[in-house]
Amino acid sequence: xxxxxxxxxxxxxxxxxxxxxxxxxxxxxxxxxxxxxxxxxxxxxxxxxxxxxxxxxxxxxxxxxxxxxxxxxxxxxxxxxxxxxxxxxxxxxxxxxxxxxxxxxxxxxxxxxxxxxxxxxxxxxxxxxxxxxxxxxxxxxxxxxxxxxxxxxxxxxxxxxxxxxxxxxxxxxxxxxxxxxxxxxxxxxxxxxxxxxxxxxxxxxxxxxxxxxxxxxxxxxxxxxxxxxxxxxxxxxxxxxxxxxxxxxxxxxxxxxxxxxxxxxxxxxxxxxxxxxxxxxxxxxxxxxxxxxxxxxxxxxxxxxxxxxxxxxxxxxxxxxxxxxxxxxxxxxxxxxxxxxxxxxxxxxxxxxxxxxxxxxxxxxxxxxxxxxxxxxxxxxxxxxxxxxxxxxxxxxxxxxxxxxxxxxxxxxxxxxxxxxxxxxxxxxxxxxxxxxxxxxxxxxxxxxxxxxxxxxxxxxxxxxxxxxxxxxxxxxxxxxxxxxxxxxxxxxxxxxxxxxxxxxxxxxxxxxxxxxxxxxxxxxxxx
Amino acid sequence: xxxxxxxxxxxxxxxxxxxxxxxxxxxxxxxxxxxxxxxxxxxxxxxxxxxxxxxxxxxxxxxxxxxxxxxxxxxxxxxxxxxxxxxxxxxxxxxxxxxxxxxxxxxxxxxxxxxxxxxxxxxxxxxxxxxxxxxxxxxxxxxxxxxxxxxxxxxxxxxxxxxxxxxxxxxxxxxxxxxxxxxxxxxxxxxxxxxxxxxxxxxxxxxxxxxxxxxxxxxxxxxxxxxxxxxxxxxxxxxxxxxxxxxxxxxxxxxxxxxxxxxxxxxxxxxxxxxxxxxxxxxxxxxxxxxxxxxxxxxxxxxxxxxxxx
Numbered sequence: 095x096x097x098x099x100x101x102x103x104x105x106x107x108x109x110x111x112x113x114x115x116x117x118x119x120x121x122x123x124x125x126x127x128x129x130x131x132x133x134x135x136x137x138x139x140x141x142x143x144x145x146x147x148x149x150x151x152x153x154x155x156x157x158x159x160x161x162x163x164x165x166x167x168x169x170x171x172x173x174x175x176x177x178x179x180x181x182x183x184x185x186x187x188x189x190x191x192x193x194x195x196x197x198x199x200x201x202x203x204x205x206x207x208x209x210x211x212x213x214x215x216x217x218x219x220x221x222x223x224x225x226x227x228x229x230x231x232x233x234x235x236x237x238x239x240x241x242x243x244x245x246x247x248x249x250x251x252x253x254x255x256x257x258x259x260x261x262x263x264x265x266x267x268x269x270x271x272x273x274x275x276x277x278x279x280x281x282x283x284x285x286x287x288x289x290x291x292x293x294x295x296x297x298x299x300x301x302x303x304x305x306x307x308x309x310x311x312x313x314x315x316x317x318x319x320x321x322x323x324x325x326x327x328x329x330x331x332x333x334x335x336x337x338x339x340x341x342x343x344x345x346x347x348x349x350x351x352x353x354x355x356x357x358x359x360x361x362x363x364x365x366x367x368x369x370x371x372x373x374x375x376x377x378x379x380x381x382x383x384x385x386x387x388x389x390x391x392x393x394x395x396x397x398x399x400x401x402x403x404x405x406x407x408x409x410x411x412x413x414x415x416x417x418x419x420x421x422x423x424x425x426x427x428x429x430x431x432x433x434x435x436x437x438x439x440x441x442x443x444x445x446x447x448x449x450x451x452x453x454x455x456x457x458x459x460x461x462x463x464x465x466x467x468x469x470x471x472x473x474x475x476x477x478x479x480x481x482x483x484x485x486x487x488x489x490x491x492x493x494x495x496x497x498x499x500x501x502x503x504x505x506x507x508x509x510x511x512x513x514x515x516x517x518x519x520x521x522x523x524x525x526x527x528x529x530x531x532x533x534x535x536x537x538x539x540x541x542x543x544x545x546x547x548x549x550x551x552x553x554x555x556x557x558x559x560x561x562x563x564x565x566x567x568x569x570x571x572x573x574x575x576x577x578x579x580x581x582x583x584x585x586x587x588x589x590x591x592x593x594x595x596x597x598x599x600x601x602x603x604x605x606x607x608x609x610x611x612x613x614x615x616x617x618x619x620x621x622x
Numbered sequence: 623x624x625x626x627x628x629x630x631x632x633x634x635x636x637x638x639x640x641x642x643x644x645x646x647x648x649x650x651x652x653x654x655x656x657x658x659x660x661x662x663x664x665x666x667x668x669x670x671x672x673x674x675x676x677x678x679x680x681x682x683x684x685x686x687x688x689x690x691x692x693x694x695x696x697x698x699x700x701x702x703x704x705x706x707x708x709x710x711x712x713x714x715x716x717x718x719x720x721x722x723x724x725x726x727x728x729x730x731x732x733x734x735x736x737x738x739x740x741x742x743x744x745x746x747x748x749x750x751x752x753x754x755x756x757x758x759x760x761x762x763x764x765x766x767x768x769x770x771x772x773x774x775x776x777x778x779x780x781x782x783x784x785x786x787x788x789x790x791x792x793x794x795x796x797x798x799x800x801x802x803x804x805x806x807x808x809x810x811x812x813x814x815x816x817x818x819x820x821x822x823x824x825x826x827x828x829x830x831x832x833x834x835x836x837x838x839x840x841x842x843x844x845x846x847x848x849x850x851x852x853x854x855x856x857x858x859x860x861x862x863x864x865x866x867x868x869x870x871x872x873x874x875x876x877x878x879x880x881x882x883x884x885x886x887x888x889x890x891x892x893x894x895x896x897x898x899x900x901x902x903x904x905x906x907x908x909x910x911x912x913x914x915x916x917x918x919x920x921x922x923x924x925x926x927x928x929x930x931x932x
Contacts, residue, residue, distance in 0.1 A: 200720075200735035374721060386724035392627050393724050411625035412780055412877060412929045 143185055143570065144178040150563055152572035156302045158223050158562040169620045170224045172337050174563075177221060182568065189565060192220050192330045201322045202380055217613035218323055219564045220330060223575065223595045227341065227621045233296070233304050234579070234589035236488030240475060241292045241581045244309060244466045246482040248288040251465055252278050262481050263474050267498070270549070271468055272519060275427060277434050278462030281451055284357050285585055288463040291350070291422075292581040293317070296593075297492075298560035305490045305557065307576065309475070311459060311467040313424050317580050318381035320594040321346060321388075323616040341591035341619040346580070347388025350422075353584035354389075357456035358419040365419035367391045368409065370399070372425050372441045382424050391422070401445030407455040420456045421446075427461050469518040469552045470496055493555055497548040506544065506553040510537045513553040515544070528604060530556055559604055562615065564597060574598045576606050577617065592617035626780035630725055632930040633718040634781055638788030640715035641734075645765040646796040646829075647708050648758045650675070650803075651698055653829030655754060660825075661818045669694040675803040676706035692749060699754075700745035708761065709745045712738050727775040730768065737764045783873045787925060790873070794866035795918050797853055800826050802911045804846075805904045823849045835859045850899040850907065863914070867891050870921070879928065886924050890917040 150160055159170040166174035180188070193215070201216040250257050251268055258265040268274055293314025295307040324343050328335065351367065358365035371382035373395050386393035392409065399409050399418065408415035423430060429439040431447040449455045465471070473494040476487040495502040495513070506513060510529055517525040527540045544551045561572035579593030595615040596606035606612040654672055661667075670689040673682050678697065681704055686693040701707045716738040723731045741761065748757030776782045804826050824844045827833045832853070839856060840848050856862035871887045874880040897910060 197739060198736040199732055369724075374717075383720065383723045387728070391724065392630065393721070394627060395629070398627050398629050410628045412628055412631045412784075413625040413879075416625050 141182045142178070143180050143182065146570045147174055147178045147563070150570050150572070152561040154300065155558050155572065155574075156298050156300050156560040157572060158225075158298070158560055158575070159221075160563060167224070169226045173222065173224060173334065176334055177570075185565065186568065188220055188330055192218060192326050195326050195329050196322075199322065199325070200380075201319070201326075203319075203377055216319055216322065217599065218326060219573075219597055219599075219613055219615050220327070221563055221565055221570075222327060222334070222616040222618045223562045223577075224618045224620050225577075225592060227619050229304075230591065230619045232488070237294055237579060237581050237589050238587045239479060239483070239485065239487070240294070240306065240309070240489050241289065241583055242587065243475060243478040243482055244292070244311065245287050245289055245583060247471075247478050248460075248463050248466050249282065249286045250482075252281060252288075252462060257478065257481055260481070262477055263471075267470055267549075268465065271465065271470075273464040273468050275462035275465070277447065278460070281460075281462075283460050284359075284456060285583075287357075287583050288460040289466065290353060290357065290458040290460075290583055292583070293578050294581060296577045296579065297557050298577075300558040300560075302560075303490055304577075305492050306472075306475075307492060307557070308469065308472060309467060310578075312426065312464045313378075313459070314578070314580065315378040315381055315424075316578050316594040316596075317346060317590070318384040319614055320578075320580075320590065320592070320617070321384075323594075323614055327616040338618070339621050341621070343591055346590060347385055349582055349588055350385065351389040351391070353582045353586075353588070354420045354422055354456075354458055356584035356586075357458060359453055359456060360417075360419055362419065366409075366417060367420045367422065368394045368399075368418055370394055370396070370421050370423040370425055372396075372429070376424070378424065385422070396425075396441045396443050399443045399446070401443060401449050405445070405449050405452050405454055407443065407446060407449050418455060420458065422458050427464060430457075430461060469494070469516055470498070470549070473552070492557060495553040497544045497551040497553065502553075503544065503548055506551075507541050510541055510553070512556065514556050515540045515551055515553045518550050518552055526605075528556065531604070556604075559598075562595075562597070564599070564613075564615075566599070566601075571601065573601075573613075574604050574606070575615065591619040626725070626784070628930050630722050631780060631784045632926070633722045634725065634784045635788035635925070635930075637715050637718035637722065638785040639792040640711045640718065641765060641768060642789045642792040643796070644708050644711035644715065645762055645769075646793070646800075647676075647698065647706070647711065648761045648765070649829045649831070650796075650800060650826075651695070651708075652755060652758045652762075653825045654803075655751065656828070657822055657825035660821050667818075667822070671803050672698060675799045678704060678706045681706070695749045695754065696746075699749055699757075702742075709741050712741050712761075725781045727771060730771055730775075733764065733768050733771065737761070737768070740764070778876075780877060783877050784929075786873045787870055790866040790870045791918060791922060791925070793861055794863050794870075795915065797830065797861050797863055797866070798911050798914050798918075800830060801850055801853055802908060804849075805908050805911075819846070820844055830861050832859060832861060847900045847902075850897075850902070854894050854897060854899070863894050864891070867894070877929070880925075883921070883924050883928055886917065886921045890914065890921060893917060 148164065151164055152160070159167055159174060161167055177185075196215050196218060202213045203216060247257065251274070255265075257263055258268060289311040291314060293310040293316060295310065296304045297307050298304055321343055354367050355365050367389060369382055369386040369389070369391055371379060371393060373379065376382070383393055394409060399407055400415075402408050402415065407418045407421070409418055425441055428436045430442045431444060432439045432442055433444045434447040435442075446455070446457070447461065450457050450461065472491070473496055476491060479485055479487045495506045497503045497506055506515070513529045515527045515529070527536055529537065559574040559576065561574055563570045564573040566573070575595050575597045577593050577595050580590045582588045595617045597613040597615055598604055598606045599613040651672065668689055669691050672694055673679055673689065676698075682697055685701075685703075686697065697704050697707065699708050702709050702713060704710055712734075716734050719726065719731055719734050744757055748754055772782075772785060776785065804822055823846060824833070827836050827844065827849060830853070835856070835858075836844070836849070836852050839858070840852055852859065852862065854863045857864060859865055867887050867890055871884055874883045874887070893914060902910070
């Protein structure tokens with residue numbers, strides 16, 4: 095008898111409070127009442143987030159959840175409605191619960207700073223980002239087309255070099271680039287695919303359209319965080335999923351395994367697939383272990399593998415050597431084989447390039463595929479699509495000025511204060527200058543760098559990165575974000591539903607990299 | 623099924639050893655505290671016995687000047703620089719599992735990681751008697767949960783076999799050390815049958831969760847020689863040296879190509895067999911345990927040479 099009564103009482107009380115607070119806000123806003131003092135007391139006692147959501151605006155930017163007029167976008171209505179009903183206290187409780195879950199699940203990334211490695215908890219905002227399924231279908235078709243073109247390009251470059259002979263891309267841009275590996279010439283990997291896993295960075299400009307910012311073809315990371323973000327959201331806010339049908343992401347490791355299996359040189363039901371990591375001190379080690387576990391694959395370091403006299407790759411096991419079919423490597427080309435690339439590398443496997451060239455082991459992504467991961471090559475992707483497939487590009491690219499071109503360079507030097515200048519061959523957000531956010535001295539410094547080494551720089555107009563409501567210090571505030579979906583390509587092509595949304599947690603900042611204080615959001619592809 | 627990587631086998635083996643070590647140390651610390659509470663003031667053995675058990679005298683002396691309760695417990699529970707401490711053992715287990723997540727049930731990593739968080743946040747504050755019991759009890763409970771998960775979810779393949787061998791070697795080692803602490807605490811006493819000595823043996827049995835098993839096998843009277851016989855040579859008690867050695871042999875046969883390991887197990891077995899617990903003096907017992915420890919070190923080295931060397 096006792097328990098049900100207590101339960102009822104609690105429920106009614108809760109209901110009343112919510113209803114009361116809503117009216118209080120309305121009164122508060124429209125007509126001051128004589129008993130205002132009392133009302134304020136009630137508010138501070140159990141404030142809800144509703145007003146914060148109503149007041150939320152992100153002027154000048156496309157916001158992912160809220161329209162310019164301040165209303166939730168159709169796909170985001172249920173979500174915003176749910177969050178509006180939470181009290182301040184509940185919101186901060188959920189925030190703390192997510193933090194605890196992340197710590198207990200051990201979701202971390204490693205930051206190298208001041209000579210030591212620090213394992214940091216993964217920063218995640220609890221308000222998901224929503225993309226309509228209809229929008230996403232268009233984006234993913236574009237991504238598949240794009241990644242097929244990039245693969246056709248890499249295969250062409252290391253074989254016939256038709257695209258250079260036909261003058262579509264100037265040969266010296268490709269062949270003089272540090273990312274072109276003459277050691278890979280003449281190889282045709284299975285399915286003619288080189289970049290099997292591609293992480294493409296997308297941004298949304300103020301027109302609400304998605305633009306490709308860059309294609310990461312070497313060892314793109316972040317997918318494990320995409321998966322873990324979903325696990326955390328499901329744990330902390332399971333109610334959110336009640337009325338929304340969110341496309342699941344959890345089958346990624348399985349898709350990855352199937353794709354990798356399709357590369358195996360031996361026809362086996364279950365090929366021996368391994369994940370090659372540089373080791374525990376790598377910033378993405380968490381992800382390497384995560385993916386190995388998800389695929390039921392061995393997580394190996396260089397010294398676990400060796401190349402036998404028959405030029406096959408083997409791993410040391412308790413039962414003796416065992417042949418490896420597919421290596422998902424998370425080590426840069428430079429370190430993969432001391433016989434061919436850096437001789438001082440202790441991370442790689444001597445002779446692995448010989449084995450790969452003979453087709454006795456598959457390596458994903460293939461060595462040398464970084465030749466297409468270059469911000470200068472980026473400017474030619476649409477030309478590649480037209481050249482190889484005779485199709486119109488389905489993705490949008492950001493206008494790119496190539497500093498090695500005299501006309502472009504003059505434009506860049508003249509307008510450097512409005513542009514974003516990027517080195518052609520860096521990742522992780524390093525060495526970038528955002529013109530409007532930089533000092534005159536910085537502008538001058540970059541102008542000098544460009545003149546010294548024009549091939550190494552490109553410039554783009556500053557994109558007004560879209561925003562999404564983000565929980566910061568108890569408030570709901572707009573923060574800029576991007577999106578990194580992952581495209582798998584083996585026998586078939588596949589794109590993750592959504593991807594990893596990275597958030598610049600500092601107000602006004604456009605830098606989303608986790609190594610530079612960025613956070614993340616769970617990303618929902620939502621059927622209405 | 624692919625065979626297990628040597629490096630992974632080694633890490634699983636160490637993970638299991640560290641988990642077992644943490645549990646044993648927590649139980650032992652708890653039991654010793656309980657024992658000290660029972661013994662009348664003035665006749666208590668010192669806290670230094672606990673340091674001797676893990677052969678941590680040198681490490682201890684480098685950092686502390688006095689074998690006070692607080693210093694000893696800080697050293698054993700919370701000191702991350704002491705390779706014999708509970709905190710170090712759990713931290714090391716976590717590091718080993720971090721690199722072998724792919725071979726274990728998903729939940730395993732999370733449980734060990736959460737335990738490591740719990741210990742690093744609470745160890746320092748749990749040195750005082752008031753919080754010590756609850757802390758150690760929780761640590762043991764969480765470790766048992768991990769053991770349970772492993773027992774019920776890890777397939778009986780190489781992963782399980784190396785976890786088993788690591789755990790059994792560690793357990794064997796710890797059981798012999800526990801007997802040694804009793805000898806350390808009673809050696810040189812006028813009367814080896816004084817009531818506090820009986821208390822000590824009872825508490826040590828408790829620390830190995832062995833009281834009920836001892837009663838069933840030997841009877842209710844707790845007496846030094848009988849306890850030694852039970853802890854070394856019981857065929858049925860899972861923490862006895864015999865039991866551990868027998869099971870190491872069983873797991874070794876399952877892995878294959880472990881002839882040299884079996885040979886060392888056999889020699890250790892013979893050594894324990896030759897012991898005459900009823901007649902032995904405490905000084906000779908101590909010497910015997912030293913010899914057994916040397917065998918266990920040889921056993922570990924043979925395991926490493928057989929399967930872990932790359």
